[in-house]
Amino acid sequence: MNVLAIDSSNLVMSVAVTTERKVLAELTTNSRKNHSERLMPAIAQMIEAAGLEAADIDRIAVAEGPGSYTGLRIGATIAKMLAWTLKKDLVGVSSLEVAAQNGRGFAGYIAPFFDARRGQVFTGLYEAKDGEIVSVAPDQLVMMDDWLPELRNLAEPVLFLSNDLDKWGELLSTQAYAELGDITRNVPRAAELARIGAKKEPVSDIHHFLPAYLRLAEAEAKWLAKQGR
Incomplete structure (x- = not known):
């Protein structure tokens, strides 16, 4: 095909x-x-x-x-x-499922996101299972300040993938559970x-x-x- x-x-x-x-x-x-x-x-x-x-x-x-x-x-x-x-x-x-593919192989959750302005992000939650990326939480529009406490309660680390880490990276780096994608995995x-x-x-x-x-x-x-x- x-x-x-x-x-x-x-x-x-x-x-x-x-x-x-x-x-x-x-x-x-x-x-x-x-x-x-x-x-x-x-x-x-x-x-x-x-x-x-x-x-x-x-x-x-x-x-x-x-x-x-x-x-x-x-x-x-x-x-x-x-x-x-x-x-x-x-x-x-x-679009978030596509972005999450760059986290394949990560041992934990994957949270791709796009900045949506005014403190909001488009995001979802995914994880790798049997070589595939599967959805754990539906895609949504949410305030980042509301999203982070939810992720903090998870038992696994979270990989954040985004082309907008220049805006959100400083905040995310203060979260003990967070790992940030590098430049090649954010695209x-x-x-x-x-x-x-x-x-x-x-x-x-x-x-x-x-x-x-x-x-x-x-x-x-x-x-x-x-x-x-």
């Missing part, structure tokens, strides 16, 4: 083309540049680098969130368009997204697939507040 994986859910943009046994092509960037301008050219480049045509792709896996509202919308829209046009399977995978990879996506059931209705925002866009929240809702 040839899988095209697309992750534009956060600052990192990653695209990969894989088979069951090989990563044919992968591109990952970690800079503040416009995903809307760069994602489609990156997809075309990776398909060409893999020696394939678009029609050769069997499945499209997209990071479905949580993360940046704009980044999620861009990734989901492009993935849906390609899946519909090419008549291919579409699979959504948690999610589309090849991992493809590996997970190859095993999941595809969505039943491409048109109704939506990202997992976990919160309203700021404009929507302000509009609802004005309506008294």
Whole structure:
């Protein structure tokens, strides 16, 4: 199975083309540049680098969130368009589950997170079992000050993986149970997204697939507040 994986859910943009046994092509960037301008050219480049045509792709896996509202919308829209046009399977995978893959082999819990501003983070809790990463607590939007006491009660150390450790690393380093990911483990990879996506059931209705925002866009929240809702 040839899988095209697309992750534009956060600052990192990653695209990969894989088979069951090989990563044919992968591109990952970690800079503040416009995903809307760069994602489609990156997809075309990776398909060409893999020696394939678009029609050769069997499945499209997209990071479905949580993360940046704009980044999620861009990734989901492009993935849906390609899946519909090419008549291919579409699979959504948690962005946090993808990030947690870099903790495979860690003896303890894995807490990937993305900064969500105002003291909040998108996070979940995972652990490695039989060579796979499994969810222990659901993905959620939570205040970091509320999240840390919950993790403190666990019996195992916790590995924090995040591209936002520059903001949260100082606080996390004061937690006796915490271990912080290094620079290579803090960047999610589309090849991992493809590996997970190859095993999941595809969505039943491409048109109704939506990202997992976990919160309203700021404009929507302000509009609802004005309506008294």
